[in-house]
Amino acid sequence: MKKKKKFYITTPIYYVNDKPSVGTAYTTVTADIIARWHRLKDEDVFYLTGLDENAQKTVQASIKLGFKDIKKFTDFMAEEYLKTWKALNISNDDFIRTTEERHHKLVTEFVEKIKKKGDIYKGTYSGLYCEGCEAFKTEDDLVNGLCLDHLKEPKYIEEQNYFFKLSKYQDKISKHIKENPDFIQPNSRRNEIINFLNKGLKDLSITRQSMNWGIPFPGDEKTHLYVWFDALTNYLHPKEYWPANIHLMGKDIVRFHALTWIGMLLSANYKLPKKVFAHGFFTVNGQKMSKTLGNIIDPVYLVNKYGVDALRYFYAREIPFGNDGDFSEESLKTRLNNELANELGNLVSRTLAIIEKKLNSEIRKDSTDKTLFKNLDVKKIDKFMETLEIHNAIAAIMGFVQDCNSYINDNAPWQIEEKSKLNKILYNLTDAIRIISILIYPFMPSTSEKINKQLQIEKNQTLEYCKPGLLKNLFIKKGDILFTKVLTKEEEQYEAKFNNTKCYVDQDVVKLGIKVKFAELIGLNIKRKHMGLEKLKDEIEHNFKVNEKVLEGYNSYYKKLDIKNGKCSVYNLIELVQKGGKLPTINTAVDSYNLVSLKKSLVVGAHDREKIKGSVRFKILNGTEFYIPLFKTEREEVITGEFGCVDDEKVLCRLDIKQGDQTKVTEETKNLILYVQGNEFTSDQYLNEALEEICNLIIKFCGGEYRMIE
Structure with missing residues (x-):
């Protein structure tokens, strides 16, 4: 039996100081789409996500919410994340929590390797520390004395810490980035990292004396590991899948992954991940997400209102992957109505309704009409997914959906009485819908399963089944419509x-x-x-x-x-x-x-x-x-x-x-x-x-x- 190709993808592990937002959901859903696509290619996929519970902001959030026991707070937040990922149909293979004993053991072993290498030393650190970023800042990082990401003034800290010799690995990191142009993507982020490298890397303070929460530094129980040195190590848990094919994250934390993490891995003699991909930020109705503005949106609310696949589709379709973009419910409604309900939903509903009415729900195997499939290029769609052009991949799939709608309009099967001619048209449409169901599975798994149920065919077919002519005789079982249209704000005002x-x-x-x-x-x-x-x-x-x-x-x-x-x-x-x-x-x-x-x-x-x-x-x-x-x-x-x-x-x-x-x-x-x-x-x-x-x-x-x- 041929051994399957391994594919390993990660999201960042998220802070538990707040519930998931449309931003964290975006990262997790797009990673899920990528993971499901590689499963569709019959690869041995491992998808890892989880929670960073050892941060200083975890302690602050638990106190603010009235939790006396920090562990109970992290357990509560973990349930919130798990419920959200379930609502979003996330297919992760593991869910790391950094408070788990297995993680403490892994981190301790990892730090010991670096210590033995002689890459950790003790010294005094003084500098500006942003609690929101859980990172030290230089004056160049600030605007008017404020952190750009959190609009707060960092605190001045001076204490005895342990340091990691990150500067030692500057040349190796620089060489790796230059020799592997696709290692950091998109190119805007790669250029950012190269510019930062050119300024020179400084050694990293990796412990905090002021913290009483987290993983103790091996050999000095009074001090605790810096949260990033702890958190990044989570990616090593599925050791049989390492190195990761893709580390996926928001652009605000790309430096930690492309520099700090790479230096840590070089020191500990681990293979390096194959790609670090940083997607853009979401604004909401043109404004940055902020508690102060009250525009942080709960993704579960969106799922309950519009359906999980409408949201997943929007994430994939709306923004060129890697760019910044804006989230608005009006844009989501427009995509749902115009593309999912009018195009995809209508195609399935019309086709199966005619089969049910004119062929007594039975389709017989027939010859393939190549004109219908002439623009279907599965290899091109796969290439888009391999290069993480997710938006182009789903656009190509929906382009084929439009071709199918044109085909049904041009052939007008509702007017045809000759059974053989009618069967051929409807056979090809049904075969096309079968292929569409396979292709949309990573993006909209629930919709794919609904289509398969109506076609009464096997679900979870692999990409190799996306060939015209594979459909055999079948009886369809028409079900409910796939998508329900919703009124946009303009339509609501009009309808009033x-x-x-x-x-x-x-x-x-x-x-x-x-x-x-x-x-x-x-x-x-x-x-x-x-x-x-x-x-x-x-x-x-x-x-x-x-x-x-x-x-x-x-x-x-x-x-x-x-x-x-x-x-x-x-x-x-x-x-x-x-x-x-x-x-x-x-x-x-x-x-x-x-x-x-x-x-x-x-x-x-x-x-x-x-x-x-x-x-x-x-x-x-x-x-x-x-x-x-x-x-x-x-x-x-x-x-x-x-x-x-x-x-x-x-x-x-x-x-x-x-x-x-x-x-x-x-x-x-x-x-x-x-x-x-x-x-x-x-x-x-x-x-x-x-x-x-x-x-x-x-x-x-x-x-x-x-x-x-x-």
Whole structure:
């Protein structure tokens, strides 16, 4: 059996003085994406994260929060981190806590090796110490006497300490960086380290007499190890995986990893890590994260509000990896709505819905349509991941998702009756979705698993399965939608103007093949006629073409209902134009939708919103509903088994032709509910485009605003 290639990735171990933020979550999620990608390549992966509990700020935080026992405080914070990583679906293989006995043992052994090398000596240290950074600062590091990262004045400290001869390894560190140009990435961080090296490395104070918390210095129990000398050693725990392939961290601690840690390893005769990668900082809505500003966001709150995979996707997609970037909920909502819900979610939902309806949920193995897969380049995506261009990798995957959506639109499988042709199109779409599910697994593991469950195929397939044509015969099991859209702030403000009338289509109506798309229009100024609209009507009247396939779909459900001589409203418009040459002039709202109804061969309905009681619903009528026909005043019985559009009190329209009088659209109507009604031969896209065209025409000639009702 071939031995698997090892891959070892680490995050920094985080301070426990505060709960995880979107910043620490960013590091941990991106490391998880990288780890999962290498598992996808069937490598032997080890992903290490954990907590740095031996810092001075740990003591200060425990006192501030009222903990008398520091260990109980660290246990409490460890649980907070573990809960957060679980919520974010982090797949780490170990979770180091520096208060653990195994870590104390490892650190002690490591320090003893350096002592034996003669690289530790005792001396007096005086200098400026920033407790926030847990590091000494020079005057050059400060601006107006303040630490740039914490905006606080460092304290002056003078005490007897042990020192590590870091300066001894300056030449070796410099040589390693120059001979290995990819060792520190991105290049901006590499240049920063080279510039710092050129100033000359100083020996490092590695103990603190003022601390009574942490790991005692071997041979001198009265003093404790400096937190960084303790913390960095955690990376050596999985010794069978050392050296690390990637140390991942924020750019603020790259010096410790690229200089201090490398010097420590050289002294103790360990192999060096292969790459140190420092990502950028997150601001929140353009401002640096700060307790004072109150803009530190709990990642669990975001997971609960938007879903774990939406947040993971945002982290991967929003910012070129290595650069600084801004976090805002509005940007997260936009990515969720436009890319996950509209692109990925819609692709899966549309494809499986057609398979379920037209092929009885069964797909047979077929030949591969190379045109669909021509832009899919798995090797290129893998190269992006190897060079840590995570944003480019997920962008390439989503580009293939867009190709699939174009393929389904171009081939219109909802209109195809020939089973062999239909099966080939849907086989290729399903095969593409299978491949997408594999590729997105590192980024959105929960979504990948949901897709696999609906396809009823094995999960956790490796990258080698991302080849077209591997899909075999299968029965799909369509499930819930993958992503739920959320309103952006702008949309929330816009929606507040509307009445938010709820619109539904009962399943009994859906089973007939009836599809309905709704919109709400407000602030209308409807007139008797408009010359611009009359000109448009004249153009359509002379140039329209009947879509026989769409009309066949309407006839189909009339037959299912056994309605003899039943014809949809489109036939009336066709007959009016063919006999009289003109569409009727009723008012600028009705004339606008009649125009598109004729042009698209689609049934359209509209009702005065202020006359509607409660919600709008398409249902099968039971014969007891209240109904007054158009231009009449007396109630008329409805026929049991017909479908109709109703509100909570009455029938708004019987079938798709018998308008009720109470909600008719007149020149007094200011707000209305509009719908286009399709059938098995009309795609969602066709209906949505028609609905938007009608809304835009009405707005053009009547003013006002509109919204599509999901």
